[in-house]
Amino acid sequence: MNEQLLAAAKAVKKTKAFLNKVSSTQKEQALFAIADALENNTDVILAANALDVAAAKDRGISASLIDRLSLTAARIADMAKGAREVALLPDPIGEVTGMTTRPNGLQIGKVRVPMGVIGIIYEARPNVTVDAAALCLKSGNATLLRGGKEAINSNKAIIKVMQEALVSADFPADCVRLVEDTSHETAEEMMRLNGYVDVLIPRGGKRLIESVVKNATLPVIETGTGNCHIYVDATADLAMATEIIVNAKAQRPGVCNAAETLLVHEAVYQKFLPMAYGALSEKGVSFRACEKALPLMPGATPATEEDWETEYLDYILAVRVVSDLDAAICHINQYNTGHSEAIVTNDYSNARRFHAEIDAAAVYVNASTRFTDGGCFGKGAEIGISTQKLHARGPMGLEELTTIKYIIFGNGQIR
Numbered sequence: 001m002n003e004q005l006l007a008a009a010k011a012v013k014k015t016k017a018f019l020n021k022v023s024s025t026q027k028e029q030a031l032f033a034i035a036d037a038l039e040n041n042t043d044v045i046l047a048a049n050a051l052d053v054a055a056a057k058d059r060g061i062s063a064s065l066i067d068r069l070s071l072t073a074a075r076i077a078d079m080a081k082g083a084r085e086v087a088l089l090p091d092p093i094g095e096v097t098g099m100t101t102r103p104n105g106l107q108i109g110k111v112r113v114p115m116g117v118i119g120i121i122y123e124a125r126p127n128v129t130v131d132a133a134a135l136c137l138k139s140g141n142a143t144l145l146r147g148g149k150e151a152i153n154s155n156k157a158i159i160k161v162m163q164e165a166l167v168s169a170d171f172p173a174d175c176v177r178l179v180e181d182t183s184h185e186t187a188e189e190m191m192r193l194n195g196y197v198d199v200l201i202p203r204g205g206k207r208l209i210e211s212v213v214k215n216a217t218l219p220v221i222e223t224g225t226g227n228c229h230i231y232v233d234a235t236a237d238l239a240m241a242t243e244i245i246v247n248a249k250a251q252r253p254g255v256c257n258a259a260e261t262l263l264v265h266e267a268v269y270q271k272f273l274p275m276a277y278g279a280l281s282e283k284g285v286s287f288r289a290c291e292k293a294l295p296l297m298p299g300a301t302p303a304t305e306e307d308w309e310t311e312y313l314d315y316i317l318a319v320r321v322v323s324d325l326d327a328a329i330c331h332i333n334q335y336n337t338g339h340s341e342a343i344v345t346n347d348y349s350n351a352r353r354f355h356a357e358i359d360a361a362a363v364y365v366n367a368s369t370r371f372t373d374g375g376c377f378g379k380g381a382e383i384g385i386s387t388q389k390l391h392a393r394g395p396m397g398l399e400e401l402t403t404i405k406y407i408i409f410g411n412g413q414i415r
Contacts, residue, residue: 002186004179008144009117009196011174015142016116018172024091027138030169031087035080037165038130038158042076048157049126056124056150064254064314069124069150079130085380086134092398093140096407107409112402114140116198120383121187121212123204124150129158131374131381132203133176139401142175144197146190148204149182156180191216201396203384206311221396224361224387225311226256226339228369231328231354233345234267240366241344242275245317247368248342250283254313256385257340257372261308261318263328266292269321273297285315292321308335325350329357336360338387340369361387361394 038045049071056066092112099109118141122128129145136143147155155178163173179190191200191212199219202212206225213220230248232241248259264272273296277287287293287300288307294300297319307318308331322328332341342364343354351365362372362385372395374382379397386392392400 002181002189004181005186005189005193006196008174008177008179009190009193012117012142012144012177013196015172015175016114019114019137019140019142019175022140022171024093026169026171027091027140028087030166030171031083031134031137033165033169034130034134034162035083035087037161037168038076038080038083041157041161042073045076045154045157045161046071046073048153049151051153052124052126052151061124061150062254062314065124065150067252068254069126069154071126071154075127079127082131082375082381083134085375086138086398089138089380089398091138092402097404104413105411106413109407110404111407112399113405115401115403117142117144117196118383118401119144119146119190119193119197119200119218121146121190121200121202121204121208123148123208125203126151126154126158128203129155129178130162132383133162135374135381135383135396135398135401137175139398141401142177144177144179144190144193146179146187147182152180152182187211188215191218194218201383205313221386221392221400222388223384223396224256224339225337226258226369226372226385227261227309227311227335227337228257228259228340229261229263229332229336229342230259230369231263231322231325231332231341231343232265232268232272233325233328233343233347233350234265235346235350236265236268236272236344237346237366238268238272238275241272242279244342244344244366244368245276246279246283248370249280249317250285250315251368251370253315255370256311256313257369258313259317259342259369260310260312261320261335263320263322263331264293265325265328266321266323269293270296273319280317283315285317287317287319289319290321293319311337325353329354333357333359339385340364340372342367342369361385 159178288303289300340362374395383396
């Protein structure tokens with residue numbers, strides 16, 4: 001076992017007792033201190049991030065991934081804003097639900113409690129460092145973070161700022177701890193920290209998530225990749241549909257809630273595809289199109305089976321003409337990753353069917369998939385988008401980072 005990893009895990013675990021008894025007001029004050037410190041240290045964080053971005057460019061990393069890695073003063077301000085928003089959210093810890101009285105007089109209820117130590121393995125998005133720490137702190141959890149090598153300088157600077165802010169608020173610095181060794185071997189050892197980490201959450205690409213699910217001996221909450229679809233129905237407002245697909249594909253293509261496939265009803269494809277092609281081409285999008293769509297999309301390449309399965313995270317869009325709603329639902333449920341799916345329609349019955357029959361964490365009618373986000377859903381921030389079906393599904397906020405325990409009140413009952 002890596003000695004530095006084990007020492008970090010032990011240090012984080014020791015803070016569980018403190019976090020179990022800390023008040024909501026104290027947690028709010030700590031998060032406000034973190035937000036202020038992030039803004040006050042913007043120059044320090046940007047200088048560290050510049051080292052990561054330069055190294056990423058030297059390695060030839062794609063523009064969309066560099067966008068995910070890059071910080072600006074505005075993005076740091078957004079991170080601070082997110083921490084403040086989390087601070088002001090209702091504290092789930094201590095909420096008592098479902099109190100019932102049994103025939104023997106026992107009163108039995110459930111209370112929300114922290115999970116304990118949450119381990120998070122993620123890739124080149126330094127904003128995750130702040131979002132994860134803020135949500136875990138507010139929900140009473142200690143956090144062991146392991147980011148990717150691409151963002152190591154940024155993450156070290158952010159963690160240092162946050163730990164200093166925690167100490168200023170009379171919290172142990174080790175409530176939030178970064179694993180600075182970014183090797184694959186250390187990541188795999190972190191997946192087996194039974195007795196130190198209570199639950200593990202991977203956040204990143206397909207290979208990372210598959211590795212954690214395959215190798216972890218800890219409980220895992222699986223966040224998923226986003227092979228997201230926009231289906232344009234026969235009754236769709238085509239101007240609205242154009243705006244939605246441009247936003248869903250091109251507003252920020254390197255994120256998991258960006259659209260990767262456009263499906264179009266055969267009744268409207270000849271009118272709609274030239275509209276969508278023109279608007280998307282202006283944004284630099286290229287196309288992988290089915291046989292019917294190809295003649296309407298100059299420069300597109302023929303789509304293959306692999307294209308329907310691919311999360312591009314880039315300015316690439318797969319396009320397919322389908323015969324009807326049934327065909328669209330069948331395609332989506334065959335190829336999607338359970339993340340976010342959307343229909344554009346003016347047919348209420350079709351909207352209801354799409355909601356009912358699509359198997360995904362978030363299902364939209366007449367809106368962009370880009371809204372699948374903790375902040376947009378009113379959670380302040382998110383740990384990730386869960387595509388599993390146990391415990392948590394969709395954007396994971398405070399409630400999803402808690403568990404329950406039963407509380408029982410008696411007056412001498414025996415069995």
